[in-house]
Amino acid sequence: MTWEVVIGLEVHTQLSTQSKIFSAASTAFGAEPNTQTAVVDIALPGALPVMNKVAVEKAIQFGLAIGAKVNRKSVFARKNYFYPDLPKGYQISQFELPVVEGGAITIRVGDEEKRINLTRAHLEEDAGKSVHEDFHGMSGIDLNRAGTPLLEIVSEPEMRSAAEAVAYAKALHSIVTWIGICDGNMQEGSFRCDVNVSVRRPGEPLGTRREIKNLNSFKFMEQAIKYEVNWQIEQIEDGHKIQQATILFDPDSGETRMMRSKEDAHDYRYFPDPDLPPLVISEDWIARVRSELPELPEAMQARFAQQYGLSDYDARTLTASKALAGYFEATVAAGADAKLASNWITGEVAATLNREEQDITACPVAAEALAGLIRRVMDNTINNKTGKDVLKKMWESGDAADTIIERDGLKQENDAGAVEAIIDGVLAANQAMVDEYKSGKEKAFNALVGQCMKASKGKANPAQVNEILKRKLG
Template identity: 50%
Template sequence: MWESVIGLEIHVQLNTKSKIFSPASTNFGAPQNTQACAIDLGMPGVLPVLNEEAVIMAIKFGIAVGSEILDNSIFARKNYFYPDLPKGYQISQYEIPIVSGGAMEIIINGKSKIINLTRAHLEEDAGKSIHDLYPNESAIDLNRAGTPLIEIVSEPEMENAEEAVQYLKNIHSLVQYLGISDGNMQEGSFRCDANISLKKKGSTKLGTRAEIKNINSFKYVESAINHEIERQAVILDRGDSVVQETRLYDPSKDETRSMRSKVEANDYRYFPDPDLLPVSISQELIEEIKSNMPELPSAKKTRFINQYGLSEYDTIILVSDRELSEYFENILKDSDLNPKMTANWIITEVLALAKKNYLSVKDYPVSSEDLKYLLSNVANETISSKQAKDVFERMWDNKENPRDIIENEGMKQISDVGELNKIVDNIIKNNYKSVEEYQSGKDKLLGFFVGQVMKETQGQGNPKIINQLLKEKLKK
């Protein structure tokens, strides 16, 4: 009887070298407070000066999602009394954000849906509070304070967790394509708040919403949203009302719980920051950025389908990650490898090992060059795909060179029919019982025979020929 309404606020750390308003470095993982300068600390008398690159990156994002880029956007002070931003306020944008409107398409089960964006604005990140170092005190590391963020705000147009996750994944992929963020969720470069409310089925009146803060993985977004929907439904079902509040998702308990009660929004008491002037963005700058835009995921998807004849399913997997799509294309470059076979290899073999070891493309132990060499040997039938899989695992696990393995070990596929004939005859002779069972209808035993021949050839037999020979010889 309830319909859920979801809007997301996504915080994306921009990968500038220096902070949004100070020349301190944004490098991740430096010793605590060594990258927090007087401006980040909010010392008296300092003056924030806006980083040009952060502005350019925000514009890039705006262009990519078809937004309006606003001239004269304004920075505002958002009152925020926590020690991870020692000024007592966060510099953000309120009345006039740099990016207004725009849209992102999501595709679920082949169906397209447009999620509209409200806005995207520039702001500074807060530092980190660490609560488990001291029993009665919190430790503050301000290295992150002042790191540039864009906050991307969607309209409340998603209806379930699946749509929200798809939207999030698309934005994640987009910011990586644009090269404006590393999108590293573990390090907090990409995190989101979800606004969730329920309304009566068919009603246009939105219910009271709760906001779940700082979710930093796709899986958590999905479970956090599903839990929150269920929690609100229980409250509404028993006739009570949902309290507008901020909640925290706790992955260890898989539940959301109340954080500070978020009183009326005007408690932030935004006002224009007198330290910063309106930001002028010329049409020439916008045009210049437009002319240097990289190929975006949607365009690449269409190209992959047309150029390589891949299925939509395979294409979506390859294109979702810019580096993965480049890995794929590097293998195909200057080679006559079959794109479909190459895509299959990446999706089944490479991604399986990558997922097992939680590796992103730049950390793959097997270079695209080496995989190209391996696949060429499969394509010209020097080795079987079974052998190739074994070689690939050794390349991945021990960083072995495929040339060494294939050449030094004299690895080659046995495609000699005469040689295979002898082995097949032998196997049939020695397994007369299984032959009888096969001939009386137990077709499944073919796999057993193939296995025996493979064993005899130490995995080097050409499975296509073995299959053919066996089927012929096992006929009554």
């Protein structure tokens, strides 16, 4: 009997604002504990929250980017519970009326495309951190993070495998970083995923879900979901019932473990925060944000295919990140042929970055420099193979392509007479191969081309060699 996996995600994205969601304190990461705290963040008596408009604007940007409804009126609510790193004893969040509702994101697993619908996205504040390492028998509290703006993005339970869940998380990560509302730094906790997992027999109602909290890498997410799915199936097949619970994933053991059961679940006693009037977003504000929104990945992909004549695959690869797309367009703008630029960037450049475990933002060869190299391939100054060697040297030295070609004497030999002389020499020295070719062995032709290229020290134009050789043997 088969099982169907049902997965929904709640993702906490830290919005990249200068100051906190309800105070003027800085949100910068890594400062000395409790140095970035205003009276609101320590929850002194009498302190009051004031909404950060930039955070709202980022929520609007997100809503528009995923085609969701941006609510003209949304309401902040208090989520009440006691915890030492929650200074007010409640978290200001949104409950009944969130700022963003609906919307959808396209994911791709293998060749399959799928639309994942979103339930909502709401604004809320982050809590502080408990610090256990430095204090013997005590806990420290660092409230620097308290009040950092979060957009909690909730999907519908529409993912059916770990791969889909990871693809969704990656797509979401790509969107929030693309539109610049979140730095996407998962190690620093800027993008944290809670994953709701349940299993059922196809066609049956939803099974009981367990929520895996705080996954901060795509790899762990995949491992955690796979482990959890197997665990749930085993439990049910052994005749047990799944109990609703919140669980944690331990990357060391690769297992999930219970954090709290439904019985321990808090009654958060949500109610509208009387310190904050409803958040009202005007049509004008939405229109302005819309006009300032950058071109989104899907639109850009379509444009790349159309404007540059690229394949869908190449267009999608180049629009995987805003930085990569920008690099491509800068290369083209600097005079490189679009198709060649695409080939070089998705080929040699991507492979080298991959080897060095870097992304395009760390590429030592600037787009203009790459264009300089591609131009030399285009005008037959060098051939493709030499180009790869030149790129390697550019990567290491930072020198321009022309400098390297000149210095190392890599210019392609385009003089037909000189090439003919080389070919004549090769034909004379390889009579056996010539005979083989003439007796019908096509392979011998390629071997002769190779010999000619070798004799030219790689500088001959392969197309020209081909042409002349064919004429002479023909």
